[in-house]
Amino acid sequence: MAIPTYFVCRLIFKRIKDNGARRLTTWLVTIVLTLVIYVGLILVWIAFASYYPERDFDKEKWKTDIEKRYEMTDDLVDNGKLIGKTKEEIKELLGQEDVNFDSTLWTYYIGFKPSIIGIDPDVLEIEFKDFLPLSVTRRGH
Template identity: 45%
Template sequence: MSILIILILAIPSYFLSKWILKKLHLGNDKNRKLIALIPAIFLSLIIYFGLIYLWIFSVSYYPSNDFDKQEWETNIEERYKMSEDIMESKILIGKTKEEITALLGKDFYTYNQNHIAYGIGFVPGLFSMDPDVLDIYFENGKVTKVAQHQN
C-alpha cells in the first residue's frame, strides 16, 4: 500500500522535476527524462513522510483548557483537556484530601491512603486505547505530586 502511494506521489513529482530542469536549461530532452527521476523519487518520499507526520500530529493533538470546576463535574469524558492546566499550575499542591474532594469531587479511585486518581476520559492519541487518570499523591496529608497516565 505504501509503495502505491509513493508511486502516485512520484508521478506529479516527476513532471514537476522535469519542468524545473527544462526551465533551468539543465540537460537535453533525452537525458532530462532520466535526470528528473532522481528528484522525483526524493520529493515523493519527502511528501509521503510529511503526510504521515501531519496525520500523526492531527490524531494526537488535543486542546488544553484552563481548569473550570463546573466543566470538570459535568463533562467527565473531556477532563483530559483541563488536566494539563491542573498539573502545570500546581493548584492542587499543598491541599488536603478534603480540599481536593471539594474542588474535584468525590468520584475518585483510591489506590492507598497516599494516592488517589480521577478518571479524565480518553486522551486523543495514536495508540490511546485505555482511559487516562489524573493521579494525586499525598505526603503527610498534603498533595505533593500530580501526574497523568493511562489506566
C-alpha cells in the same frame, strides 16, 4: 503521488539540454521529493490525530464533561493547583475520587486523550504524604 511529482519535475527540468542528464535529474528529484511529501503528510496526520486543546481548570466543566477532563489536567499539573491543598479541599474541587487504592493515592478518570495508539483511558493520580498532595501526575494506561 509520485506520478504528478514526476511530471512537475519533468516540466521544471525540460531546459536541461542533455537528454540523459535531464532524465536522471528528473528521476532522482522525483524519488527524493516523493519521499519528503509522504513523510510530511504522515507527520501532519500524526499532529492532527494527537492534537487536543488545553483549557484552564473549570470546576463545573470538570464535574459535567468527564470525557474531556484531560483538556484541563495540564493546568492542574503544570501550575501546581492542587499542591498544598488538603484532601477535603481537593475533594471539594474535583469531587469524589474514582479509585482510592489507599489513603495515599487517589485516582481520577480524565477520559481518552487523543493519540495514535491510545486504547486505554488516562487518569490523574494524586499522591499524598502527611495528608497533603506530594505529587500530581497524569498517566495513560
